[in-house]
Amino acid sequence: MPGTVEKKLAELGIPIPTPATPVANYVGFVRTGNLIFVSGQLCFDAEGKLVATGKLGATVSVEDGQKAARACAVNVLAQLKAALGDLDKIARVVRLGGFINAAPDFLETPKVMNGASDLVVTAFGDKGRHARTTIGVAVLPMDAAVEVEGLFEVT
Amino acid sequence: MPGTVEKKLAELGIPIPTPATPVANYVGFVRTGNLIFVSGQLCFDAEGKLVATGKLGATVSVEDGQKAARACAVNVLAQLKAALGDLDKIARVVRLGGFINAAPDFLETPKVMNGASDLVVTAFGDKGRHARTTIGVAVLPMDAAVEVEGLFEVT
Amino acid sequence: MPGTVEKKLAELGIPIPTPATPVANYVGFVRTGNLIFVSGQLCFDAEGKLVATGKLGATVSVEDGQKAARACAVNVLAQLKAALGDLDKIARVVRLGGFINAAPDFLETPKVMNGASDLVVTAFGDKGRHARTTIGVAVLPMDAAVEVEGLFEVT
Numbered sequence: 001m002p003g004t005v006e007k008k009l010a011e012l013g014i015p016i017p018t019p020a021t022p023v024a025n026y027v028g029f030v031r032t033g034n035l036i037f038v039s040g041q042l043c044f045d046a047e048g049k050l051v052a053t054g055k056l057g058a059t060v061s062v063e064d065g066q067k068a069a070r071a072c073a074v075n076v077l078a079q080l081k082a083a084l085g086d087l088d089k090i091a092r093v094v095r096l097g098g099f100i101n102a103a104p105d106f107l108e109t110p111k112v113m114n115g116a117s118d119l120v121v122t123a124f125g126d127k128g129r130h131a132r133t134t135i136g137v138a139v140l141p142m143d144a145a146v147e148v149e150g151l152f153e154v155t
Numbered sequence: 156m157p158g159t160v161e162k163k164l165a166e167l168g169i170p171i172p173t174p175a176t177p178v179a180n181y182v183g184f185v186r187t188g189n190l191i192f193v194s195g196q197l198c199f200d201a202e203g204k205l206v207a208t209g210k211l212g213a214t215v216s217v218e219d220g221q222k223a224a225r226a227c228a229v230n231v232l233a234q235l236k237a238a239l240g241d242l243d244k245i246a247r248v249v250r251l252g253g254f255i256n257a258a259p260d261f262l263e264t265p266k267v268m269n270g271a272s273d274l275v276v277t278a279f280g281d282k283g284r285h286a287r288t289t290i291g292v293a294v295l296p297m298d299a300a301v302e303v304e305g306l307f308e309v310t
Numbered sequence: 311m312p313g314t315v316e317k318k319l320a321e322l323g324i325p326i327p328t329p330a331t332p333v334a335n336y337v338g339f340v341r342t343g344n345l346i347f348v349s350g351q352l353c354f355d356a357e358g359k360l361v362a363t364g365k366l367g368a369t370v371s372v373e374d375g376q377k378a379a380r381a382c383a384v385n386v387l388a389q390l391k392a393a394l395g396d397l398d399k400i401a402r403v404v405r406l407g408g409f410i411n412a413a414p415d416f417l418e419t420p421k422v423m424n425g426a427s428d429l430v431v432t433a434f435g436d437k438g439r440h441a442r443t444t445i446g447v448a449v450l451p452m453d454a455a456v457e458v459e460g461l462f463e464v465t
Contacts, residue, residue, distance in 0.1 A: 024420065025427040026442040030404045032345065032463045035187065037405045040443030055414070057294075094185045095192045099445050102294050104210070110179065110296045117180040132181040133195030133304045135254050136294035139367075139412050139446035141420045149443045153187045190342065212449075249340045250347045257449050259365070265334065265451045272335040287336040288350030288459045290409050291449035308342045 003088035005123050006081070012122065016087070017046045019078035028079040034091075036083055036152045040099065041075035042144040043068035052145035056136075057106025060145045069098065069115030072148035076116075077123065080152060092153040093120050093130040099147040102136030109136045116148045158243035160278050161236070167277065171242070172201045174233035183234040189246075191238055191307045195254065196230035197299040198223035207300035211291075212261025215300045224253065224270030227303035231271075232278065235307060247308040248275050248285040254302040257291030264291045271303045313398035315433050316391070322432065326397075327356045329388035338389040344401075346393055346462045350409065351385035352454040353378035362455035366446075367416025370455045379408065379425030382458035386426075387433065390462060403430050403440040405461040411454065412446030419446045426458045 006016055019028050022039065029038045043051040052068040054060045060068075073096070081087055098113035100106075113134040121128040140147050161171055174183050177194065184193045198206040207223040209215045215223075228251070236242055253268035255261075268289040276283040295302050316326055329338050332349065339348045353361040362378040364370045370378075383406070391397055408423035410416075423444040431438040450457050 022442070024424045025431040025439065026406070027439045028441070030402065030439075030441045032402060032404050033188075033343075037441040037461070039405075039441040040445070092185065092187060094187050095194075096181070097443065099443075104293050104448075105298075106294055107296065107298050109294065114179045121180040129180065129182045129185075131183070131185045131192040131194040131304075132177070133252065133254075133302070134296065135195070135292045135302065137445045138259075138293045138414050138448045139416055139419065141417065141444065143415075143417050147443070147445065149441075151192070188343075247340065247342060249342050250349075251336070259448050260453075261449055262451065262453050264449065269334045276335040284335065284337045284340075286338070286340045286347040286349040286459075287332070288407065288409075288457070289451065290350070290447045290457065293414075293448045306347070 003086040005087035009123055014074060016081050017078050019082045020044060029083045031083060034154045036154060038076050038079045038150040040147045040149040041072045042141060043071040043146045044075060045071055050144050053143040054145060055101050055103045056112055057103030062108050062111055065112035065145055066115030068146040069112055070119045072146050073116035073119040076148055076150040089155050090124060090152050091155040093124055093128045094153050095131040095151040097149040098134040099137045099140060101140045101145050106136060109134050158241040160242035164278055169229060171236050172233050174237045175199060184238045186238060189309045191309060193231050193234045193305040195302045195304040196227045197296060198226040198301045199230060200226055205299050208298040209300060210256050210258045211267055212258030217263050217266055220267035220300055221270030223301040224268055225274045227301050228271035228274040231303055231305040244310050245279060245307050246310040248279055248283045249308050250286040250306040252304040253289040254292045254295060256295045256300050261291060264289050313396040315397035319433055324384060326391050327388050329392045330354060339393045341393060344464045346464060348386050348389045348460040350457045350459040351382045352451060353381040353456045354385060355381055360454050363453040364455060365411050365413045366422055367413030372418050372421055375422035375455055376425030378456040379422055380429045382456050383426035383429040386458055386460040399465050400434060400462050401465040402463040403434055403438045404463050405441040407459040408444040409447045409450060409457040411450045416446060419444050
């Protein structure tokens with residue numbers, strides 16, 4: 001039975017997918033004490049297709065970048081659900097790291113990352129307000145437009 | 156009444172400014188247990204103007220990059236002061252992450268980041284000696300030359 | 311007397327070197343509570359020479375990149391050994407951050423980073439399975455091909 005966070009997201013048309021399984025010697029999340037570190041998640045949609053590929057400032061629009069960032073955040077939550085069973089167990093979103101596949105002259109990376117930040121605040125309310133670092137990177141796996149990692153405190 | 160750390164910085168002509176307020180759904184810092192994660196801070200000066208914009212190895216000199224890194228570190232401390240009221244409550248600077256807006260052939264990113272490392276050691280002495288990761292990134296928000304994030308242990 | 315982790319690595323021909331000493335106001339690791347944050351380590355070999363310099367997707371092959379990532383991971387373990395004396399005190403590899411010096415069109419950064427992930431799983435077994443974020447960066451210090459940082463839980 002989904003908790004209140006997952007119900008709210010479902011009502012908004014945002015189902016939590018089965019998380020991606022890493023295809024190498026690492027895992028989607030690690031818990032240490034009451035902290036959960038979630039691996040960098042790419043912008044896969046529920047069908048396993050990347051929402052946007054390529055670089056912001058070149059072939060990807062800010063709007064599509066925001067959708068990609070939001071998809072990354074959904075995938076971060078999918079890892080959390082796999083970790084905890086219930087997203088209601090999250091006490092606080094501590095930090096999101098946002099990595100934007102960007103042309104060297106693209107200056108709107110924070111606007112892109114807002115797609116992820118808005119999603120977690122939608123999900124968790126005030127507990128979703130997080131520390132954040134956003135950078136423009138040279139390239140991402142599979143040419144994904146955005147990658148997001150997360151750190152969470154568990155009740 | 157400022158504590159000894161803030162007094163020392165003031166005597167060196169380094170006032171702690173009011174921290175920048177994030178203009179999106181995130182916050183400048185999050186505390187979890189006795190750790191404080193500070194969001195990536197750009198190189199704004201006390202007047203809210205970026206100390207340096209553009210890329211190291213292209214239009215920004217190493218010296219100006221160091222000044223920018225130092226300004227980032229001051230802004231990290233500003234977030235800490237907002238979090239704690241008194242910088243004397245810091246038990247240890249755990250980690251700084253340095254993101255240098257760099258041309259692909261610029262090899263002096265650690266020298267640039269020393270501007271931030273030196274500032275926190277000036278402020279905190281041995282407690283200021285931190286783990287550090289420095290990378291050259293494709294681009295930063297507003298074309299800032301440097302961004303620095305921080306992790307701190309509180310007494 | 312080396313512990314079982316270090317013995318296993320020695321049998322595989324992977325000695326743990328003396329860790330690099332940072333040449334600035336930072337340190338190779340910081341412990342806070344039962345967490346150890348290890349600074350970003352470059353791909354130096356046991357003789358202090360970089361295993362690979364330059365960019366993946368340009369002058370560095372995936373295979374050489376993997377060797378570089380593995381060397382970074384060995385250097386991360388060297389910092390841990392300096393911190394703890396005995397690698398057997400590691401309860402869990404919590405997170406690795408992988409920074410690949412990459413041309414903007416190089417899409418195999420995860421494959422490169424596997425060189426580091428495989429090494430820590432070889433060393434620690436299931437306790438070595440970690441959260442991971444891999445990004446392609448514009449440039450690294452000394453033009454190193456790979457840099458890896460780590461977070462560990464201590465028993």
